[in-house]
Amino acid sequence: MSQTADKSPNEMANVSLRDMANAIRALSMDAVQKANSGHPGMPMGMADIAAVLFSKFLRVDPSQPEWPNRDRFILSNGHGSMLQYAVMYLLGFPEMTIEEIENFRQLGSRTAGHPEYGHAAGIEATTGPLGQGISMAVGLALAERMLAARFGEDLVDHYTYVFCGDGCLMEGISHEAIDLAGHLKLNKLIVLFDDNHISIDGDIKLSTSIDQKERFAAHGWNVYEVDGHDPDAIERVIAEARHSDKPAFIACRTIIGFGAPNLEGTDKVHGNALGEAEVAATRKHLGWTAEPFVVPEPILGAWRAAAEKGKEARLAWEKKRDGADNKAAFEAQYATSLPRNLADLMAKARAEIVADQPKVATRKASEMALEVINGASEVTIGGSADLTPSNNTKTKGLSDVKPGDYAGRYVRYGIREHGMAAAMNGLALHGGFIPYGGTFMCFTDYARGAIRLSALMGVRVVYVMTHDSIGLGEDGPTHQPIEHLAIHRATPNLLLFRPADAVETNEAWEIALGEKKRPSVMALSRQGVPTVRSGDVSENRTRKGAYVLKDTDGARDLTILSTGTEVSIALEAADKLAAQGLKVAVVSMPCWALFEEQNAAYRKEVLGTAPRIAIEAAGRLGWDRWIGEDGRFIGMESFGASAPAPQLYEHFGITVDAVIKAAGEMVKS
Amino acid sequence: MSQTADKSPNEMANVSLRDMANAIRALSMDAVQKANSGHPGMPMGMADIAAVLFSKFLRVDPSQPEWPNRDRFILSNGHGSMLQYAVMYLLGFPEMTIEEIENFRQLGSRTAGHPEYGHAAGIEATTGPLGQGISMAVGLALAERMLAARFGEDLVDHYTYVFCGDGCLMEGISHEAIDLAGHLKLNKLIVLFDDNHISIDGDIKLSTSIDQKERFAAHGWNVYEVDGHDPDAIERVIAEARHSDKPAFIACRTIIGFGAPNLEGTDKVHGNALGEAEVAATRKHLGWTAEPFVVPEPILGAWRAAAEKGKEARLAWEKKRDGADNKAAFEAQYATSLPRNLADLMAKARAEIVADQPKVATRKASEMALEVINGASEVTIGGSADLTPSNNTKTKGLSDVKPGDYAGRYVRYGIREHGMAAAMNGLALHGGFIPYGGTFMCFTDYARGAIRLSALMGVRVVYVMTHDSIGLGEDGPTHQPIEHLAIHRATPNLLLFRPADAVETNEAWEIALGEKKRPSVMALSRQGVPTVRSGDVSENRTRKGAYVLKDTDGARDLTILSTGTEVSIALEAADKLAAQGLKVAVVSMPCWALFEEQNAAYRKEVLGTAPRIAIEAAGRLGWDRWIGEDGRFIGMESFGASAPAPQLYEHFGITVDAVIKAAGEMVKS
Structure with a gap:
């Protein structure tokens, strides 16, 4: 040349x-x-x-x-x-x-x-x-x-x-x-x-x-x-x-x-x-x-x-924009503005949940939250890596984005977890859209490179990760996340939510949508869980990351910390221990990162000074921060197995009885 | 039909x-x-x-x-x-x-x-x-x-x-x-x-x-x-x-x-x-x-x-095999047998390191260990995802595996971290070979799906992951692992080694090769570190996962826990604190998983009862288990940045001074 x-x-x-x-x-x-x-x-x-x-x-x-x-x-x-x-x-x-x-x-x-x-x-x-x-x-x-x-x-x-x-x-x-x-x-x-x-x-x-x-x-x-x-x-x-x-x-x-x-x-x-x-x-x-x-x-x-x-x-x-009939609508969309009444709508939906007390999987609860969100706003864009019927990501009325026809709000990402996550980063970077997309939690592995970039760039992407534990059941260890909650908790500038019921799931969605500079990962269950929240749900309690879900009358003998589907196990254990005369508080911790941001006094008040047991159907890494050196952890110490979910919980000892046994060893009655 | x-x-x-x-x-x-x-x-x-x-x-x-x-x-x-x-x-x-x-x-x-x-x-x-x-x-x-x-x-x-x-x-x-x-x-x-x-x-x-x-x-x-x-x-x-x-x-x-x-x-x-x-x-x-x-x-x-x-x-x-001249050699190779004298050769190499006290990056130390291993055995198969000059994975005399010519022992995996990891799983599953392959630690993200399978299947694959912290320097946060040590520590049946010097790197390699049912990840530095071990190195101290590298004369005032390139910072801090009259022990923790397998008495002896500070150029998740509720952690709280490595250590406060300051706050002198 x-x-x-x-x-x-x-x-x-x-x-x-x-x-x-x-x-x-x-x-x-x-x-x-x-x-x-x-x-x-x-x-x-x-x-x-x-x-x-x-x-x-x-x-x-x-x-x-x-x-x-x-x-x-x-x-x-x-x-x-x-x-x-x-x-x-x-x-x-x-x-x-x-x-x-x-x-x-x-x-x-x-x-x-x-x-x-x-x-x-x-x-x-x-x-x-x-x-x-x-x-x-x-x-x-x-x-x-x-x-x-x-x-x-x-x-x-x-x-x-x-x-x-x-x-x-x-x-x-x-x-x-x-x-x-x-x-x-x-x-x-x-x-x-x-x-x-x-x-x-x-x-x-x-x-x-x-x-x-x-x-x-x-x-x-x-x-x-x-x-x-x-x-x-x-x-x-x-x-x-x-x-x-x-x-x-x-x-x-x-x-x-x-x-x-x-x-x-x-x-x-x-x-x-x-x-x-x-x-x-x-x-x-x-x-x-x-x-x-x-x-x-x-x-x-x-x-x-x-x-x-x-x-x-x-x-x-x-000049063209200023002369356009749809200027205001365009600008609102491009600014990715959420409707002003969304908080009210979400709180109303929570009140309905509390009234109904449904027993639903949190993936279903996520769909319930998305029905409200997608109905109220045009900026959310759904999708799934070919697990639509499992991730519950497609709400009523969402039509597919298709070749040459881009009017829809639902992307069929195909069996492409990494490509989906990166495409969602692009959608979020562009302006105009809040993308969310689903796969099984275990396959966040495949999308890690792009999820990390969501966090590093600080973009509003919501990962709808269902089947978040051994509760997935028969598909077995290749599909059962053990270390994945820790992976997301270890990632800076990323919010991992593991909601305990339909109320917390609604709250997690509300927070995630409002986080303009952080991505969120929703850890959602395959299996049904009871509604654990009751009473007034106008305040979004998930916002503090962790809170006392069940308090005691007077000084605590024991605190049980938990997240997600294990919160209901914690509550049942607390009830049984109460019947034995113990004063047991239950703390739900749907988002550690938000809890870490609270002041020391609040954190101390929530965690308490009584002995602590944590129960979560995942690996231990990270829990020692909350249970202290004398605390107990009930969870997974290995990969999972292929069997119906209830048998797996028994097999791996993530049960009410395990909590009660640990409590008996820790607390002198 | x-x-x-x-x-x-x-x-x-x-x-x-x-x-x-x-x-x-x-x-x-x-x-x-x-x-x-x-x-x-x-x-x-x-x-x-x-x-x-x-x-x-x-x-x-x-x-x-x-x-x-x-x-x-x-x-x-x-x-x-x-x-x-x-x-x-x-x-x-x-x-x-x-x-x-x-x-x-x-x-x-x-x-x-x-x-x-x-x-x-x-x-x-x-x-x-x-x-x-x-x-x-x-x-x-x-x-x-x-x-x-x-x-x-x-x-x-x-x-x-x-x-x-x-x-x-x-x-x-x-x-x-x-x-x-x-x-x-x-x-x-x-x-x-x-x-x-x-x-x-x-x-x-x-x-x-x-x-x-x-x-x-x-x-x-x-x-x-x-x-x-x-x-x-x-x-x-x-x-x-x-x-x-x-x-x-x-x-x-x-x-x-x-x-x-x-x-x-x-x-x-x-x-x-x-x-x-x-x-x-x-x-x-x-x-x-x-x-x-x-x-x-x-x-x-x-x-x-x-x-x-x-x-x-x-x-x-x-029948063919029994009549073959090379039957014994074939059977030894297929059984993936390591030479009997390998432990001696590795110990000899350690003794030479202790004599020389080199200041080398642990990626270079890994190459030194591989020179011994690849020289002594025919079963190891090296490779890199197009980072050969950075990963130091190609030892003298290893020739490339080429299209149609498979006599070599080094695979040019290309820029394919995930494909490399999966191919290594296949090599290990087949029989005949122990594969190892390199990339930057940060890009274990790309290979997560296959690394998890290495652990789940329990196969002997060694991941040579260099540039293991902000010590990578100018390439910046996209290339600086923060959460990756936690990711590997959270993964069941996987050994993460983060050696402090050339001796520990040698020990980590010796252990990894002997682990027939577990993969290993080596977290290796870009930057040079002094040799921290001295004296008798005939015993592989990394085998216990953590050990007291520098002990005190009498009861400890403080214990500093560390891994990898931060161990030398811990030692320097300990020396300065000793000059102030404090009795400070330094514990090197190259492999948490192995440490967890030790009995409680040993773990207690190593960790001690004095206040503990941990220093590691990575995120905190998991460290609370070792430092206890009153411990301090000095490390990363965010993603990294682009700058020369020494400036980054200063900027993020991972320094001797930070240890001394924390010690001053924790220990009444």
Whole structure:
């Protein structure tokens, strides 16, 4: 190839797309060199593609980075974060200053090692764990189609562009994502594949022989290929892909580290600074004479001129919006506003439950809560990873989102737990929707990578995880979660709810919907449980995370702590112990994370000073914090087994009798 | 189609393959009906394929179910477990009695809801979590090729057959698995796809439009299709696939619940008992007059005759083996025997470390241990999910396993953490190898589904998980594990090792290799740590899980508990506190699970009665068990950040000073 600047005409006289691309290359190699840490290969390899995409196509406006109908750009190969930061600086995003570029990968900078959602407006998603970006992009592209179906293409008609590499496409999640996108015919999703043939271990021939184009075609995509260093060809292919009737996959043949004369095309340039000598050689090779972190004015000017087109697009869109009949409805939806009377409706539903005292599984109770929510609001979007009849996620009147028909509110995610979770992240990131989706609790394992990103990004996604213990029964240990409550409790910024009955389930849903910056996981039962709450339920008691469900008259002899389906066991044990003359309090702890946030006095009051027994049909890890060193834990010490649920509770000793026995050993009567 | 028996000739006069298949159907529907739980649709749909495969091709011998060169059969769509149990009973596997079939899904039976490895010889793997079976099969097929490369095709030349459904193929892990298998040209792997167009939610058109044949072709497989209810055609296609030069994918068009006249072909027959009326109607429809759990003698006889062919194959193979020059070497390898002097070699290496007192990252220490192990033994098989230079998993002299050349001992798993873990499960299940594989600790998230199966099956797989904390540094929070130590500690039957230095790393490896029934996860550092052990290292102190690394002279004032890279911080703090006149013990806790197995007296002795501080660069969950209610925990309360590691330790307060401050608050001097 030729490294000399290709002088095709541009907005600015004498500034070529290659010049614009070289600005990305220079900033990237210099920032990585200064940090002595980072990944120069991808930004240098994809710089030409970025220059074309951002200057010719992408509708973003640095002065209003969050206008609703902007194109979404996702850097799925997030290790190439310097490409995104460089482009944002060049376009003029105000938060992305040259100082930030100079502080690449330093504490407190906006320019983290991988793009972090929330660090700067314009970063649409946190990426880095490979495959997540392309999979979130499916959710973003779906959100666009769903909003367009509701408010018309005049108001919503943006593209979702993705950069990705071999790593993203080797990860299993990519299969789930592209299969879903192909099925749903998300034709405004355009993936640009950095086809550089190199991964960390070396040539990708070490580990794969796949034909990516044939693969994407099999998944229902239109496929294209292009020389990733030929700006004109790139422009032509993107223009064509924008009119695709299916999602579009563009394989861009690139050279990793393009421009580094001695290292380009090798794995050495993937994840290490080039070194001073090679940086100097690259400058010479590219004809880039500016000092580090300096972009010559004509080139910066060309980038800033490109940004002006985004501003014009934004202004034109705002004009359309302001003239639209459905402006108010659109804005309410896009703001993901919940109806003001939702709290009243939820409290009313709780009062009805208390009046009825139903014995229902908490998955059924979740459906009851969702009937209220989905009836009152248009922003919730349901779905399940092919367990709709088990997860109870589809309420009355919800119709399916279908290929080419996006008016529905229920997504058939297929047997794709990871893809579902990532798509929900995308739906939540887009604006306009609160997604919830179901599978069995045990299969949160499959979705872990994306659930963690929900928590790290702080997005409002609700995971409806049913069959939350050995209460699942006959399907056996592969389907019985033992460690999964601990997994979610260990995850920062994530709320795990394990409600005890239909009232707590309603409360958990109310809280989850109000948590704009945290995802929630609902641990719900297969088996029926009695209603344990009574009396006044106008106050949402789950909000404090744990509370005294059954108090004693006078000083406690014993406190039983529990969650979920075991709370009713605790209550029964407490009654039997009371008959023996013991004063036993029962504490329900539906959400540890919220309890940890209460003040010490409240926590102490709830836990009490009497001996404590915890009962939960799961592993012990974490319970010692609540039971203290002399406490007892009644739960699982191994994987489960295949049998009817009541037999399993007996077999594993999670019973009223076990509580009574432990109490007898702990408390001198 | 016609439901009448197809009277093609068989070993037994007048018994057709359809009759043999109907025996599977009858046993399956009756067992599910009796349990009132289970999945009749798949066994009834795939019964014809099973009858052909097991009677015409599969070399298994019920009288010696574990002979090394048997064909491996994996039921990846494990919910159809009754198919496997029915076939095993029909062939005459002694553990799979009719009583076991009658006790389907009952406590203590061998016939769990999903096939459970270890419940009966002949069940080659635990399946049920979708996609795991087909992915483990890749490891099994690779093990076969690797043994054949070492000992010749005379001794090792078996097939690996897989049944799978849409669920398995929609899961992301299937992408990783089939890409790896296609790349490695595992031509003795044959997948039979139950192409029934139905999933739990309904027609698969609800959620997918993929062309599976085109997909597999893109991944380097040969693809076939067949009517899954035409025994002759099935026989022809399997015969052809056995001579494929690539892994073979056979799409078998089937009708779910074939034979149930009112329910077949619908989602209603997937996961529920048919009901008494439909069972009766099916009997009539299939012309099956026998009572439940009775198989007419001619049909049972035909099945038993098929098993005789397996026995003949086994006897013929034993003759070859007994005449082979390399018999002893083969048997030692297949038994996965470790050299007798390994413990001595490991202790010698520890002594050298103590003499040298190196400051190395524990990932480097792991490589040092592996140099000893891989040099002494031929059974270890290394690999990495494209992080070889970071995981330090490739020791000197290990060559790559390549397409068509399986003599090497290092697998380039690609960017496929989940596929790697599942393939390692398969390698371990096969016999002959101890697999270990690396990625970043944070990406155990991606492999969770398969790691859990390692633990549930109890197989010897070693996960080499480097970059185990914020010590990873600049890559930032997406790559910094916070909750992952807790995740592994919460998982039953899994050993998490977080060694403090090169000595403990060596010890952890020695233990992991000796654990035949448990997987191990090594949590290893990116950053260097000093050697904390000195003196006599002939005893493996890690074996007890936790031990007093630095004791006090007289009663302790304080105990500091720690693991991994924070142990050296604990030691430094202890020294500074000692200078203030405090008697401070330091306890290293490299493996909680092993510590929990020690007797109470030892645990008490180690933990002591003095106030306790724990320091670990991870979340708190679980530590309260060791620090008690008045203890302090110094660690992470949130996700990490992107910055150089030393700054992160300061920023998050995981420092010597933090320990000293906490000690000052806890201990009255």
